Amino acid sequence: MLPAAACRRKAPRVKLGKCQRRSPKLKGKELLLTPGPVQVPWSVALAGARPFPHHRSQDFNELLRSIDHKLKQVFRTEGTILYFAASGTGAMEACMVNLMRPGEQAIVVAGGKFGERWDELAQAFGIEAHVLAVPWGEAVRPEELAELLAQHPQARTVFTALFETSTATAYDIEALAQVCRTAGALLVVDAISGLGAIPLETDAWGVDVVVGASHKALQTPPGLSFVALSSERAWQQVERAGMASYYWDFRRAKEKLFFTPYTPAVSLLVQLNESLIGLLAEGLECIRARYERYARATRAAAQALGLEVFSHRPGAVCTALQMPPNVDATQVVELLRERYGIWVAGGQQQLKGQIIRIAHVGDITPQELIGTLGVLELVLRELGYSCRLGAGVAQALTVLEDAGPTPATASDGGK
Template sequence: MRVNLRIPGPIPVPDDILAEMAHPMINHRGPEFKEMLFRVTDGLKQVFETKGDVFIMTTSGTGAMEASVVNTLSPGDRVLCVTVGAFGDRYGEIAAAYGAEVVRLEFPWGTAADPEKVREALRKDAKVKAVLVTHNETSTGVGNDLEAIAKAVHGASDALVLVDGVSSVASIPVRTDAWGLDVVATASQKGWMLPPGLAFVSLSQRAWKAHAVAKMPRYYFDASAYKKYFEIGQPPYTPGVSLYFALDLALKQLLAEGLPPVYARHKRIAQMTRDGLKDMGLSVFPDERAASETVTAVTVPEGVDAAKVVEALRAQHGVVIAGGQEKLKGKIFRIGHMGRVSSDEIRQTLTALAATLPKAVAARA
């Protein structure tokens, strides 16, 4: 049975895109691959809205975040980690693992980062070399105002803006050049409508300047290797070739639909999800003004065993949702709606949840 996969990634991949992966292997150092690499890179730049570089790495989102750090920083550099959840915390952990001095600017889980507080923190501390920020915090269902945060950073300092755009790019507008984002890291299994395995990383001119003096150890993720090989139409290392075929078609579809309609679709589906949950008497977990357009977090009602509900939805309705992570374990459900999601898929999710929750409450009583 095909399940209604409503976790916040990996997302269901449309059949035609999935089928592209059955393409026979080609020489990744041959002319066909070169043509495809140039074409998909051009498409990625359109989605990132950048004239700078975008590189494709065979890794997951965390690898892309690591690439953003090791390519721009040196051990001992001070970074401001703006965190509103588990993935924001992870960004700081990556920087710390490579020897950065990490100053955390934390906001309560379920709220968005306040750009004013970011500005204040930078005004007080001229030594910050980079600000690490999650665009869309998948663990809490919160969308940060990336444009306002980037503006606050640029208004207060010369710090680089490094962005975890894993669950935002291709679903929510990300204007890399216009907003002055120095590195944006994202991964294929989210709004790109692809299986996991590829990550996309952009670098601005300022990021390249930082790269020239950055001393963190790096090898596989060294952007200069990707740049050097790109000039001859090749990736530096054997890439996930099958995923490139899928990426080629996914980008064609995204760009043919047009980015504004893609973003509008995500916004509408997110609103429909929140409205449906509220109609059932449930509460959206985050501050609704900051509710994510790619994943909705909803508070588990009092007395309900969240894990049992998640399992009953899967086993009895073929609907797969996610629970909470870390301190939100057992406290929220998360419903993913990235990529080409139909209203029917959301309706089915809500109907299954409405049928399952009363039984979960009765079982406790």
Template sequence: MVYDEENILLMTPGPVPFHPRVYQAMSRVVFHHRTPEYRKTFGECVSMMKEVMQTKNDVFIFTGSGTAAMDAAIANCISPGDKVLNLIDGKFSERWAEITETFGAKPIRLDVEWGKAVKPEMVSDALEKEPDIKFVTMCHNETSTAVLNPVQEIAEITSEQGKILLVDGITSVGGDYVYPDKWGIDILVAGSQKCLGCPPGLGMIMVGPRAWDVINKREKIPSYYVNLPAYKKSFEKSSEPPYTSAISLIYGLHEALTMILEEGYENRVRRHRLMAEAVRRGMEALGLQLLAEKGCESNTITALKYPEGIDDGAFRKGMQKHGTLVAGGQAHLRGKIFRVAHMNIIAEREILLVLALTGLVLRELGFECESEAGVSAAQEVFLKNLK
């Protein structure tokens, strides 16, 4: 059997598989974007996005990836020379520091070993040493290491000290608990191709009142396209973005968000957490070790260390030969780990399949394991959930 893009299973952290209803929605005839009909669709997307983000704050949707939303956050909030504390525990939290530097601010790195979470006391200590820090950036769910950071506790610290907190929620929004208003997150960004279950190409950004206070005091925003005051003015005037939308993607997002709300916020988060637990127990039963430290594991992606003697390229090619794509490691973790995503519509069927194939491919490559042990361990997790 030969697998191709038509029938291969994506267990990668974006793009992820999405429902046929989303494909169907995107097949609609493209309508003009300056019409009442399109404004209604776009406005409903913003309203549903607020529900998914659990916020009453402003939310904007624009054409671009999650990185574009990160870029917008820095461009609109941070001025040259501002001190920014960048909490770095992986490749994507490091991206905040790179963007910070691009816009002329002064990044102050707080580096944590990849695979470990940023501890709240580390943040307190860093802010005490540099009291003139104005902003703090972090990833809620660090995709490169499959670590879930304690954003609630960190947000309490930044709020108490009057710092603006910018959070990458690209692989947590729509898949795990995120309460920006309750926790005190000032900027929260997301992307369409992860837990939201839509193709790549849309970035989302939530802007809280403390962030607006900073933005509104700036004389000039150094961006024409992702100028948040321009987006706010346009949406308040006519429920539309100031520039042309990716119309077909908006149709897809509308359907994807509708499905998320049909499932229900609590149900969706519980399902993602159940799938994560099944993957972790199943992979451990196969003899694999998690990269993430215990107690800080992501609920939307799992990173596994390769056993000694297992080659990254051979393993992932073996998985692909059997019809499943998993992701490799990044930066200095390249060749040392592989990553399995369990986002959006991934459920029991896909989890049991990827565990069975992982056991099969490991044995094909000479690793001694009980290939059925992974499936059995995951089944126990699922059966326990029925009780």
């Protein structure tokens, strides 16, 4: 998620002595707290080294059926999940080309970089998109969507995110789905980062189409994405609309449902299966509770340090913290990474240099969260920001204590 420029190594302000540098020879431990890719549990990592079945075998068919059975519990749907060897943007493109026709109108909710991606996709495919521009950091308001739908009666497809990762903002999909149902519009939700971390009741709320990917709360390496079609009218729209497509063709994918039409990324699917076993063993509710606890602890630490939470409607995927005026967020990200081996994300586009984003999804223990928040205090002070050491950590610990014992991740299924 970091822009390429953020990767240039700037000299830290403090001149380091001989024993104050990380070894340049040995690659030390790194902690991935970016909002995708995330920390992968060791059992999932090792599953990537296993021999994998041929994709036209009974074994593969059983693997994908087993994944599907579990993934439906995460997607909260009894509908059809289609599997793509592609990252999330590919599955978003698949929705655009299967659900729309060139020249048709659509509504796009754009409150950050990933909402804007829907708009870019619409433009690329000749869709007339009416953009509901949401100020970055705010959540879309359902009544604004209702208004826009009323203004554009020809636009009966709505594209939105569940969690706008660039601003760390969660949207109220239940309310948006209600608006769409009233207006007779189809709702397509990019849940790539939010799936499994932000409340989403696909079937119960009447969300028609949901996009997901492997490398966020599903804690698998990147390269897999999914489209869940939960409603009859979603399939009717696929039949009615649909642009030129082949690799993304939903009908073809449905025909070869538990084989996939083209060679799938089998080893990643083996890893996904391993991860889902762990996630369901821990319990999806418990996992979400853990992510939310981490988010609350992070916000409490921020408050104690005098930092503002950037989003008006934060969610459990990651927390965006506004850096103080005289602290360059890019330097915070760099120091955390270069000095301490901790990867957090900076801001994107207009938020570059303004915020840092700390992920809560993935295989993260309470110790790793607390340690990171502590090290953040060191970094802020090194960059000239005044705060009392331990103040943030103390508040974060208080949140954890109040919530009762927080187990270390049990996402390897207790094995």
